[in-house]
């Protein structure tokens with residue numbers, strides 16, 4: 001039921017103008033110099049990221065505008081595997097030896113190892129690597145073996161599926177509502193952040209990139225410029241508005257990490273009669289005992305399993321809507 005309400009909410013905001021975030025990246029100037037000198041190890045000096053805190057030591061953060069003007073990128077969160085912005089990678093060193101993705105190391109399951117923000121960046125990405133590819137990892141190239149904005153890490157030679165990375169929630173205990181969000185800096189004052197591995201998926205909060213609201217950069221305080229994950233993706237003189245603030249302003253687009261391109265067969269709901277999402281009752285995740293890491297979403301099953309469940313319920317929800325119209 002809760003999944004259903006969340007997805008109704010998603011369907012409802014689809015009618016509003018939707019915009020996708022622009023992403024920046026990190027530039028390793030040392031690597032640039034090595035490249036110029038012809039002594040580079042082949043690893044790209046530039047990589048797409050969500051915010052400057054994800055850059056390594058000595059690297060320079062490029063805003064989305066810098067990325068474009070300096071000729072790097074493109075950076076995105078769509079089905080193009082090779083241009084996706086990185087997110088963090090977590091590894092269960094002592095137990096299952098599984099890999100899961102999280103926005104950053106602070107959101108890894110408890111006691112899991114943080115493998116950083118750029119896991120397997122030394123891999124050459126297979127040219128044909130995309131949605132529905134088979135994951136691979138050999139000497140020449142790999143596919144599915146990174147944690148990316150749109151794509152979760154794929155175990156072994158499993159199917160690489162778009163829309164599989166999951167995000168956390170900002171939870172408002174007063175209104176008992178939540179909004180999918182990348183990190184606690186997306187939350188409004190008084191809201192609490194729960195990461196993607198804190199058991200929230202058991203409450204139906206399946207947050208894929210298309211569900212995950214981000215903020216925006218504004219010109220002169222009130223003119224929309226572009227959707228952005230964090231304030232360091234704004235240009236000089238621009239100010240950052242959080243997702244929550246943005247949704248309370250009139251005539252503003254709804255900003256997301258990505259749009260849903262992987263459920264092409266789902267018919268667009270026609271002016272579905274949707275009850276206010278604010279009234280959606282949500283169980284309080286605070287009371288949720290954080291499950292032991294071994295019970296967490298696994299790279300292989302849980303992640304995509306939960307995703308499939310979400311889509312199935314969405315399909316039933318849409319079918320139900322269509323039926324209620326017909327009757």
Ligand SMILES: *[C@@H]1O[C@H](CO)[C@@H](O)[C@H](O)[C@H]1NC(C)=O
Nearest residue numbers: 028030031034056057058059
């Ligand atoms: C930048 O590139 C240099 C040279 O390849 C490398 O030694 C260094 O670790 C890189 N820095 C980061 C933060 O990755």
Ligand SMILES: *[C@@H]1O[C@H](CO)[C@@H](O)[C@H](O)[C@H]1NC(C)=O
Nearest residue numbers: 131132133134135157158159
């Ligand atoms: C993936 O692997 C399966 C079975 O090994 C095969 O049938 C399928 O064609 C492969 N898909 C792609 C896109 O290569």
Ligand SMILES: *[C@@H]1O[C@H](CO)[C@@H](O)[C@H](O)[C@H]1NC(C)=O
Nearest residue numbers: 183184185186187188189193
């Ligand atoms: C995010 O969480 C940290 C640690 O819990 C806290 O210190 C910080 O103030 C939070 N930031 C926001 C914007 O809520």
